[in-house]
Amino acid sequence: MPPQLTVSGGLDELLELLASGAPADAFEDFLDDARRFGVTGVATTDVKAAVWRAMRVHTQIQRGRVREAGLTALIDAARDLALPYDSVGGLLHAIARRARHLLSMDMAYITIADEEHDHVQVRAADGHTSGLSIGLRLPADDGITTAGPATTAPFATHDLLADDQVGLHPAFEEMVRVEGLHAMIAVPLGHGDHSNGRAPRGRLYVASRKVHHFTADERSLVGSLGILAAIYLETTHLRLAAEARAAELEARLAQVSRTADRFREQCDLQTSLVDLLVSGGDLRTLADRAAASFGGRVSVYTAGGDVLVTAGDGQDDGDDTAALAIAVEMLTADPASAGGGRWVAPLCAAKDYIGALVLCAPGDLSASARKHLRLYAQTAALLVRRDKLTSGHDGEVRDRLLDDALSDERRVPRLLAERARRIGLDLSRPYLMVVARPESSIQSRTNAWGSAYARRMGGLRSCRNGHLIMLLPGGDAGAVARDVAAAMASDLGKPVSTGAAGPLTGAESVQLGYREAMRCLDAVTALGVEGGAGSARELGFVGALVSADHDVAGFIESAIGPVLEYDRERFTDLVPTLQAYFDAGGSPTYAAERLHVHTNTVTRRLDRIKDLLGPDWQKPAQALEIQLALRLLRVRAALSTQPESRAVNS
Incomplete structure (x- = not known):
């Protein structure tokens, strides 16, 4: 400043310093010059006051510029945080980075509360850190406690270790010393308004390795950033949850669409198969469609294992025996794997097995494909039944005659005979x-076996209450019962008890013959002969006396049990002696002749029998029970040997 500066010149220079944004040192230099050279017409104290006012204006201008820069940085941070982040973690890293640059500090980190485990975890960090790494767990209070009542408001300290108002957890204090931290400011990251007392969801920490007194503007900036961060965290969380929900709904919609497509395919297949039935299609057309649909070979078999039709390409070694065996044993119409790339579905009419559909195709069948195969099998069963009806040899029509005759005894015999x-x-x-x-x-x-057997013999077949009933031409009921029992034991692999009645004539005898055959079967079952066969002629009076409710084995044991036990243990012949004795009319002499032994031998045996059965064994009441028990033993022995001998002879 030149000597003897005028008032106007001094004001112009002060205004120029303010306008140019000169540093505070320039104003101090101006004041020093005014003191040395003076200002014309102005006292030194007035000049000093003017300069101090100018410096205050300068400070306000600089503060405004700092605020403007801070607000600009805050706006940039808001723009950055408003971007659609793929995860909450990415947003937390952006918040930490912006907070550190906003205050020009050394580091920043964010902790998120884990209320379930009562601790907080460092979820994001920015700046050079060695101890505050991501994933670090800290106490529920972040390792920092402040004097006074708990509050969710921001707190700041110029020096963590020297501030008496701040307490540190021992582990956190050690980490602070290692990191060399001094100044720190923290703001809550929550749901915006915490006036309802709800704890913040997390905290943002900005720290410096130098002692620093935070200004009100810095507190305001980082507080505003905390509010923005909380809002963006909430919106990002909601957006990600909405996106996850939308993805889940899209997946469900895709699943529903696939289900609808499968259902549509199922309906289309059902419609096409119904059209095939209505239009008079045959098994060949059905097999061709099935083979083309599955890309393999399709064969349809009868209940006897005969091939009705085969279509399609693929392995044709004729080895479908295992598949047919599985089909016969299946209780449902659902397809089953038979191994070797074969799938089998039984053809059923009501509860009767009438055949099987075998598919030989590469790979496994999906649930939808198995449903399609079942539809083809059901349609094949309808076509088989239709063909039998058309040809006039349908076994079901024949069997229905026997069903009607057995179910309604009041039917006019003449009508049954005509049918x-x-x-x-x-x-x-x-x-x-x-x-x-x-x-x-x-x-x-x-x-299934009964259907084939009845057709082969020219008779009828029916099923009632778990029983197989057959009306067969013939005149010897016992022989036919033995033939049927032996054939079933051979073909089915298990003994089956059988009863028979006849010969019968006339439609009016169907009910009578059925009841008599049932009584014979009950007698065979009551005698405990597994796989036995008999008619009224073989059973004699036993068939009329014995039913399923009587304990035949128990009766025999009570009547002659001691004698049976004595023979089993000592290999004696007391039971044959008893039989010969009663057959000889109670004469020991004639019994000895029948047994080809001496009379004294018979006498000694009878004495032993007396010791075993008691002194009254020859009295009429007990003698009758003994004779009945002996008779039952004979019948059981005869029935138990018939099926085996028949099987051997065949």
């Missing part, structure tokens, strides 16, 4: 009624 005549069965000729009781595990196989 039988229409299918080629003359009920005026002798016929037999055969009833078998198979195990439940082979029920379906027995029914």
Whole structure:
């Protein structure tokens, strides 16, 4: 400043310093010059006051510029945080980075509360850190406690270790010393307004390795950043949750669409198969469609294992025996794997097995494909039944005649005879009624076997209450019962008890023959002969006396049990002696002749029998029970040997 500066010149220079944004040192230099050279017409104290006012204006201008820069940085941070982040972690890293640059500090980190485990975890960090790494767990209070009541407001300290108002957790204090931290400011990251007392979801920490007194503007900036960060965290969380929900809904929609497509395919296939039935299509057309649909070979078999039709390409070694065996044993119409790339679906009419559809195709079948195969099998069963009806040889029509005759005794015999005549069965000729009781595990196989056997013999077949009932031409009920029992034991692999009645003539005898055959079957079952067969002639009076409710084995044991036990243990012949004694009319002499032994031998045996059965064994009441027990033993022995001998002879 030149000597003797005028008032106007001094004001112009002060204004120029303010306008140019000169540093504070320039104003101090101006004041020094005014003191040395003076200002014309102005006292030194007035000059000094003017300079101090100018410096205050300068400070306000500089503060405004700093605020402007801070707000600009805050706006940039808001723009950065408003970007759509793929994860909350990415947003947290952006917040930490912006906070550190906003205050020009050394480091920044963010902790998120884990309320379930009562601790906080460092989720993001920016700047050079060695101890505050991502994933670090800290106490629930972040390792920092402040004097006074707990609050969610921001706090700041110029020096963590020297501030008496701040307490540090020992582990956190050690980390602060290692990091060399001094100044720190923290703001909560929550849901915006915390007036309801809800704890913040997390905290943002900005720290410096130098002692620093935070200004009000710095506190305001970092507080504003904390509010923005909380808002963006919440919106990002909601957006990501909405996107996850949308993705889940899209996945469900895709699943529903796939289900709808499969359902549409199923409906289209059902429609096409119904059209095939209505239009008079045949098994060949059905097999061709199935083979083209699955890309393999399709074969349709009868219940007897005969091939009805085969279509398509693929392995054709004819080895479908295992698949057919599985089909016979299946209790449902659902397809099953038979191994070797083969799938089998039984053809069923009501509960009867009438055949099987075998698919030989590469790879596995999906659930949808198995449903399609079941539809093809059901359609094949309908076509087989339709073809039998059309040809006039349908076994179901024949069997329905026997069902009707057994279910309604009031039917006019003449009408039944007429219906039988229409299918080629003359009920005026002798016929037999055969009833078998198979195990439940082979029920379906027995029914299928009975259908084939009845057709082969020119008779009828029915199923009632778990029994196989057959009306067969013939005149010897016992022989037919033994033939049927032996054939079932051979073909089915398990013994099946059988009862028979006849010969019968006339439609009016169907009910009578059925009841008599059932009584014979009950007698065979009550005698405990597994796989036994008999008619009224073989059973004699036993068939009329014994039913399923009586304990035959227990009766025999109570009557002659000690004698049976004595023979088993000592290999004696007391039971044959008893039989010979009663057959000889109670004469020991004639009994000895029958047994080809001496009379004294018979006498000694009778004395032993007396010791075993008691002194009253020859009295009429006990003697009758003994004779009945002996008779039952004979019948059981005869029945138990019949099926085996028949199987050997065949």
